[in-house]
Each structure stands twice: as C-alpha cells, then as structure tokens.
Amino acid sequence: MESILITTAVVTAFSGILAFLLTLADRTIGDYGEVKLIINEEKEYTVDGGDSLLATLISQEIFIPSACGGKGTCGYCKVKVIEGGGPILPTELPWLTEEELEDNVRLSCQCKVKEDISIEIPEELFNVRQYEVTVESIEDLTPTIKKLRLRFKEGEEINFKPGQYIQLKAPIYEGNDEEVYRAYSIASPPSHKDYIDLIIGYVPGGICTTYVHKYLKEGDTVEINGPYGDFYYRDEHDNDMILVAVGTGMAPILSILYHMRDNNIKRRAKFYFGARTPEDLFLLDVMEDFERELYDFEFIPTLSRALDEHNWSGERGRVNVVLDKHIKSPEDKEAYLCGNPGMIDSVVKVLTEKGILEERIYYDKF
C-alpha cells in the first residue's frame, strides 16, 4: 500500500513539476503576443504568435493539405510566404525546388509565426468544406452510368467554378472495410448552389462506384468535401472553344455549358463526345436544348464501334481521329478535355499538332 502511494506521489510530483516549468516557460519565453496574419492581401486575422504557420492556419479553420501532421517529413504543406516567417530552414530544403525557393515557398509546418506575416494560398482552399448531403434522386443514364442529385441542407450552399470536382466518401459496406474518398466532377450549373449533380459510371470492383450503383438509395445521406481542381471555365478570352469528353467525362463539360447558358456567354463552342455504340450515348435531349439555346453550339458525338445494324449516320472513330479531320484553322482556339489518360494524351497531341497553344488546352485526367 505504501509503495503504491509513493509511486503515485513521485510520478505525480515529477510530471507536475515539469508541467509547471513548461507552462511557465510557455507563458514567458514562448509568448510572442498577438500578431497579424494576412492571407492573399485581403483577409486579415489576429492570431497568437509562437505556433507553426500550419497550426495557426488550422486554428483559423483553413486547411492546408498535410500527410505527416507537421513533422516535416511529407513535404505537402507548402505555402507562399510574402512577408515575415524568418529565413528558410534546413528542414525545409529537401522538399523545395529552386523555383519554389525563389518564390519564397515554405513548408507551413516548419515556418513559425513570430511576427506579422503575409501569405498567399490558393483561393480554393478558403472554399473547401465538408458537407452532409441527401441523395435526392438517382437516375439511370445508361445501363452502367447513373446521375446523382445531392441536395444540401437548408441554409448550406456550395460555391464552385464550372469544371471543378468534389470528393465523395464511400462508407464501410458489405464487402468493403475501409472508408475511401473518390473525386467526381460536378455536372450541374454553378448558379444552383443548393444541389449538385454527379455522373458516376460503374467500374467493376471499384469501391465507390460499387457503393453508388449497388447500395446507395434515394433519401440516403452521404458525405462530400470540396470543391477542388484547376480544371474550370476561363473567361479571359472569348475565342472559339473545343470541348472534348468521353464517358462520364461529360460531367464538367455539362457544368461549363450550363454556365455559358445561364450567363448568356456568346462564344462559339463545339463539343466532341466519344462513345462506343449508340447505347453509350446519354443526355442527348439536353444537348439538343443547348444547341437551341446557346449562342453557337454544336454537339458532335462520335462512335468507335458503330455497326451496320445501328444505322449510325454521325461521325465514326475515336475523338482524336475526328478532331484531326474537323479542325482546319487552329488560330486562337481554346480546348477543354475530360476523360481517361489515353484519350487526353492522344487529343493533346492532335491539338498541338494543329497549332493550338498548349497553355490554352485545359484538361482533367481521371
């Protein structure tokens, strides 16, 4: 009995003294007072100094991607520091390229906030949020492709650029014992902020697609986060647009087309859509509506495996072949592509050969 008391007393006293010392130290030598944190030269926060930049940002509910939790071993939490933050530390050097060093990019988990600091982060990180949404409807577009409408809770809304994506969480279900997030492009108009549409194809063995196709029911609640991505509609120019997609890659293009319709954007646009057989085509009525309502829009489906019995009168062959045939004058065109890596690579090759500037070709590979 006595030894138990002594042990407890010793451990308590020992930890207590150390805790007291550390708290005292934190209050005196670790106290840097309040400092100003300026983000992207517009948002200003007053924060307690002394913590790492990463921890300070998290305390303001701004989430920078980080995999190692601030140990300086993953190199993900890069942030551009314009002013303040001290010199670059040796722990950061292995993770930064020469260009990043010149731009004063830092690892936010290593850089300490001890004085007023001004940083730059991608605007989209402000917008990224976690949502719980309700499945309002599930519609079969083809036997293997479903369209989901996800409705936000009363009072919640999402702000995204046409072309961006969200991540959908697949929970644990029979046959799947891990939670995973998968990225899906938003197919609905950005002007409607209270719901989003996703177009999800069935991939045999895919964790999330199996969940959506076999288990998900109308009325269910799912978790999503976003929006993300640098594939979105650009309005710096008003030159002709070439839109290219295969399969479920139509989703971000749809969002872009809705955006053009809602804002009455007067640009010529041609949408090349690749599929195998006529059964793989979907949303043809929506495309017809676009052809009527948009300023100058043409939908050009092309089939790679059209047989005689299909009576197909449209284009035949893969999209890169059709593009090669169609594009005559390269000057000043802008291209948006979404689909599998093989399609993107072959289409980028055709477009650059035709003389379209590489920096005017935007794509989303999945």
Add this chain to the structure above:
Amino acid sequence: MIELNPFVIFFAAIFTNNMILSNFLGMCSFIAVSKEIPTSLGLGQAVTFVLTFTTILNYLIYHHILVPLGLEYLRFIVFIVSIAAFVQLLEMIVERYFPNLYYALGIFLPLITVNCAILGVSLFMVIREYTFLQSLGFGIGSGIGWTLAIVAMAGIRQRLREDSIPKGLQGPGITLIITGLMALAFVGFSGIVQIQ
C-alpha cells in the same frame, strides 16, 4: 563487469557500439533527414547536444530519486517524460534567445523528442551500471557516433542521386540496404573494444 575508462566507452560508442549501425536505434529521423549533408550535420549536432544533457539529467534522476525510493521500475516513463520536457524547454529557450543557433540546430529539436536513440542511451546507462563519468562519455560518444553515421549516409545519398536505382528500391528501400552495408563495415571495428 570490468571497470572501463570513460574514454574507452566514449570511443566504443562512436565506432563499435554505434547507436544506428550496431543497435539500429533512431532510424526514423536517420532515414528521413539524411538527404543533404548540411541538414544531417545540423540534426547530428542537435542529437549530440540533447544526448549529452539528457544522459546527465537522467543519471541524476535515476540515482538520486528513483534508486533511493526503490522505484527503478519507473525508469521508462520517467526517462521519456524528462527527455520530452527537456527538449521542449531547450527549444523554447534557443528559439527566443539564440535565433541564429535556432535556425542552424534548434528546428531539429522537435524531430528528436521521440528519437529512440536518446531513450536508448539513458536505458543502456542504467542496464550497464555506468558511473557518472562513464555515462557522460557514453552520452557524448553516442551522439557523435549518430552524427557520423547520418552524415556518412547523407554523403552516399547525395552521390546516389545521379545513379539509376530500380524503381521499387528508390527512397527508403535503398537507404535501408546501404545502412545494412555500412553496419557490416562497422563490424570491422568490433574487435577493438567491446562494452557490452
């Protein structure tokens, strides 16, 4: 046990009983931070510094608090807590009052709070029943030995960058293989003196 001269222990801790290459302790930061020589040298210095002082601190705690009270079995938890607290305190002081030292060495301190080489040295000191001077020699020697190993590894990895390494072995894979080869080389020293 034969009474060993503290200098012999100091020497042995560097070469024959190297913390990394014969005990395989402190591997996490050894692999993560051995990409550049200057960085690894900074980390090595910080490890040496912390090792020296935590060994002294833990020697005093063990022999003047735990042994008199008959609480030797508490050494694991007490050593871990005292090392963590010491490192934390040290970091705060260096950061505030010695900014230059902080940028060279202090930023490594959080990385080594949980470096098992540090706890390992304190525990070996107890298991092998070292005197105060022997512990001091062991602490400093282990730190220098750790530095030697990580700087040598960083030198090798800097050269490796030019070489083509099979994809599956890149990064930690090849580093672990090299560590094994270095350990084999260090076995050559083991005939000189043995301290365990």
